[in-house]
Amino acid sequence: xxxxxxxxxxxxxxxxxxxxxxxxxxxxxxxxxxxxxxxxxxxxxxxxxxxxxxxxxxxxxxxxxxxxxxxxxxxxxxxxxxxxxxxxxxxxxxxxxxxxxxxxxxxxxxxxxxxxxxxxxxxxxxxxxxxxxxxxxxxxxxxxxxxxxxxxxxxxxxxxxxxxxxxxxxxxxxxxxxxxxxxxxxxxxxxxxxxxxxxxxxxxxxxxxxxxxxxxxxxxxxxxxxxxxxxxxxxxxxxxxxxxxxxxxxxxxxxxxxxxxxxxxxxxxxxxxxxxxxxxxxxxxx
Amino acid sequence: xxxxxxxxxxxxxxxxxxxxxxxxxxxxxxxxxxxxxxxxxxxxxxxxxxxxxxxxxxxxxxxxxxxxxxxxxxxxxxxxxxxxxxxxxxxxxxxxxxxxxxxxxxxxxxxxxxxxxxxxxxxxxxxxxxxxxxxxxxxxxxxxxxxxxxxxxxxxxxxxxxxxxxxxxxxxxxxxxxxxxxxxxxxxxxxxxxxxxxxxxxxxxxxxxxxxxxxxxxxxxxxxxxxxxxxxxxxxxxxxxxxxxxxxxxxxxxxxxxxxxxxxxxxxxxxxxxxxxxxxxxxxxxxxxxxxxxxxxxxxxxxxxxxxxxxxxxxxxxxxxxxxxxxxxxxxxxxxxxxxxxxxxxxxxxxxxxxxxxxxxxxxxxxxxxxxxxxxxxxxxxxxxxxxxxxxxxxxxxxxxxxxxxxxxxxxxxxxxxxxxxxxxxxxxxxxxxxxxxxxxxxxxxxxxxxxxxxxxxxxxxxxxxxxxxxxxxxxxxxxxxxxxxxxxxxxxxxxxxxxxxxxxxxxxxxxxxxxxxxxxxxxxxxxxxxxxxxxxxxxxxxxxxxxxxxxxxxxxxxxxxxxxxxxxxxxxxxxxxxxxxxxxxxxxxxxxxxx
Numbered sequence: 042x043x044x045x046x047x048x049x050x051x052x053x054x055x056x057x058x059x060x061x062x063x064x065x066x067x068x069x070x071x072x073x074x075x076x077x078x079x080x081x082x083x084x085x086x087x088x089x090x091x092x093x094x095x096x097x098x099x100x101x102x103x104x105x106x107x108x109x110x111x112x113x114x115x116x117x118x119x120x121x122x123x124x125x126x127x128x129x130x131x132x133x134x135x136x137x138x139x140x141x142x143x144x145x146x147x148x149x150x151x152x153x154x155x156x157x158x159x160x161x162x163x164x165x166x167x168x169x170x171x172x173x174x175x176x177x178x179x180x181x182x183x184x185x186x187x188x189x190x191x192x193x194x195x196x197x198x199x200x201x202x203x204x205x206x207x208x209x210x211x212x213x214x215x216x217x218x219x220x221x222x223x224x225x226x227x228x229x230x231x232x233x234x235x236x237x238x239x240x241x242x243x244x245x246x247x248x249x250x251x252x253x254x255x256x257x258x259x260x261x262x263x264x265x266x267x268x269x270x271x272x273x274x275x276x277x278x279x280x281x282x283x284x285x286x287x288x289x290x291x292x293x294x295x296x297x298x299x300x301x302x303x304x305x306x307x308x309x310x311x312x313x314x315x316x317x318x319x320x321x322x323x324x325x326x327x
Numbered sequence: 328x329x330x331x332x333x334x335x336x337x338x339x340x341x342x343x344x345x346x347x348x349x350x351x352x353x354x355x356x357x358x359x360x361x362x363x364x365x366x367x368x369x370x371x372x373x374x375x376x377x378x379x380x381x382x383x384x385x386x387x388x389x390x391x392x393x394x395x396x397x398x399x400x401x402x403x404x405x406x407x408x409x410x411x412x413x414x415x416x417x418x419x420x421x422x423x424x425x426x427x428x429x430x431x432x433x434x435x436x437x438x439x440x441x442x443x444x445x446x447x448x449x450x451x452x453x454x455x456x457x458x459x460x461x462x463x464x465x466x467x468x469x470x471x472x473x474x475x476x477x478x479x480x481x482x483x484x485x486x487x488x489x490x491x492x493x494x495x496x497x498x499x500x501x502x503x504x505x506x507x508x509x510x511x512x513x514x515x516x517x518x519x520x521x522x523x524x525x526x527x528x529x530x531x532x533x534x535x536x537x538x539x540x541x542x543x544x545x546x547x548x549x550x551x552x553x554x555x556x557x558x559x560x561x562x563x564x565x566x567x568x569x570x571x572x573x574x575x576x577x578x579x580x581x582x583x584x585x586x587x588x589x590x591x592x593x594x595x596x597x598x599x600x601x602x603x604x605x606x607x608x609x610x611x612x613x614x615x616x617x618x619x620x621x622x623x624x625x626x627x628x629x630x631x632x633x634x635x636x637x638x639x640x641x642x643x644x645x646x647x648x649x650x651x652x653x654x655x656x657x658x659x660x661x662x663x664x665x666x667x668x669x670x671x672x673x674x675x676x677x678x679x680x681x682x683x684x685x686x687x688x689x690x691x692x693x694x695x696x697x698x699x700x701x702x703x704x705x706x707x708x709x710x711x712x713x714x715x716x717x718x719x720x721x722x723x724x725x726x727x728x729x730x731x732x733x734x735x736x737x738x739x740x741x742x743x744x745x746x747x748x749x750x751x752x753x754x755x756x757x758x759x760x761x762x763x764x765x766x767x768x769x770x771x772x773x774x775x776x777x778x779x780x781x782x783x784x785x786x787x788x789x790x791x792x793x794x795x796x797x798x799x800x801x802x803x804x805x806x807x808x809x810x811x812x813x814x815x816x817x818x819x820x821x822x823x824x825x826x827x828x829x830x831x832x833x834x835x836x837x838x839x840x841x842x843x844x845x846x847x848x849x850x851x852x853x854x855x856x857x858x859x860x861x862x863x864x865x866x867x868x869x870x871x872x873x874x875x876x877x878x879x880x881x882x883x884x885x886x887x888x889x890x891x892x893x894x895x896x897x898x899x900x901x902x903x904x905x906x907x908x909x910x911x912x913x914x915x916x917x918x919x920x921x922x923x
Contacts, residue, residue: 138578
């Protein structure tokens, strides 16, 4: 039982990292980026390709792959910042469905539609307590989720760039009038979240299903995690991701409810949303 | 009769009813020709195009018309295919056609279930839910497989349509039937409600249309079409697999629906053709077929960033000449049918007080209405009566609580204190939709008129009853509005708000509340509007509450006035008394004015 929960924790850490990225995007650049996991997936696949085809060392391939993911995210961000700067969150988010479709298909073309042979960067058990093994991947992803959330918080609260970003997200027009350059800043946010998702996926992918669609659809549990924090709170997004992962691990052990497991993130999303939006009877405030 | 005055053949009722059938029959005819003449290889592709067209037709309703992002269309298709496979394995009676229908119904029911969250969720939240559903259903489908797929039980096509050519003809017939149904649904009440709910939920409810019903019917019809498409696909391949219904393909269909403008039937069919044509062309040119989705992705980003789609662009171009002829509302000083003795309203005109009307049975009774937002009392113990077929003006400075009052009595603030009754019936606990149906209508300060409708369709939607074309024309002419066939998207906001007033008048409610009807009109137009408003009780038998800042309009229209200030009733009664009340003057002009 406990082993199952711990096994789910690795996935939970990944959900949490992606959930933190989604929350960050939603807060700072007003978008729910459906292509969040897909850009990470594409970066990770590029890394695998670089390592296997060009015989680059793993670290160099990974770094280049992560950069590719960051640049891809930046391009999507550039589109959003250029043509949809005044658009609603819904319209900006709907636009990212295009890149999601495009990146999955492009990865089929470039890398084939088989799961990619990842060479694990981190592998093996980290600690074993009373027969329950905690893998290094688990430790790494959970730590990454927590560190990302804390780091983002520090940057937002304590640095000049953070203050500018918050100003930009809360009062975009006022911020621009104060001379904060919105486009470079928001594209930078896209770049950073692209980099973070790619790192997380490179770490976890070897121990998870690693086909393009499966990795890109991680956006669903990630969105569920972010929803626990209402797309606003980073700490709740981390908790949401971990809880979802643990639940998944637990349910996976019981054969009778194996099918329910697939619907777990979906049900999580529906229940959370219905609860948080229960007072949103109307589309407009008045 | 001069030729120009004759009713055009294209506007006659017979033509309006029959041309869709003629097009459908012609379409089936073309299908018959194609099924006989297409080379064998293309027949199979053509079936795929028809299947995709039906699925996109469904997306056109939920996404195109009703404006909700649904990323799980092929999951509904999978439900249809699954039901058809199951019935095939069970050797259920009725054969393929009946199974296909049952598959559509089953998918429609699943659509309602998935649509339930949409009653509270909108925009991007709903997109997350539908994508989550698609992803979960996909994994599940891979695990449980389609019935009969393990032992290879292929789906039995109907005897008459057993080979691919005949099955293609069957699929064309199904497409024609689906397109006809969608056409009449879109033109009818459901279609108007979908377009209305996409623009404004509050506006939809104020027209007496249930927002829930509008959203759920959109999901149900859309999913049912998805289910039919899936069932056809099952009959086409005879051994369906989960790989035909992946979330990736649902995303591609969504993008295709957005960029083609699938709320238009011809564009949905074009979308279906593109769905097959683009990969096929790529294959001919020796290019990886996966590029097709890359192309769709790029075009989708283009469509979503520019907010345009192919179908709408083409329609706009076709309509440009007609739009140019559509003038905005033009209010003459007096209605077109005013008697010879009528005089135009001037700034000194005052409303005549009809004692009989003032002492008539009250249509609206408000007792102790209180609305509290936190510690702020936006309405505090508001009480008054409005007699049937009379006009009351509700005035007060900005922030006096006038709009809050309208929201409260029209049902948008259910937690208010006090009692509101309409014609003796207590309205407590009734939704805005119910209140509108009981005869309490309102208009909005904001533009809540869905631009996707024509003027005539909007008037019919708001009126909620059978209207002769002549009645619609008459009320539109009375308010100087553009003709019924004009598109609301081609007129300015001031005109749309006049159309809103006209539509609510022809709905013949017992009480109509006009929230700043003259905002956005010039002063001359204010007076011209006043000349019409004061006739409404006699002409249409309705009582009015007019909220307005222009005192010239108020003075000339409203025999009685109620003044609100800081949420409380400052004065209520006949116009002359109320306007002479020192408290009212103080509230409007400030203390210093009074001291002079």
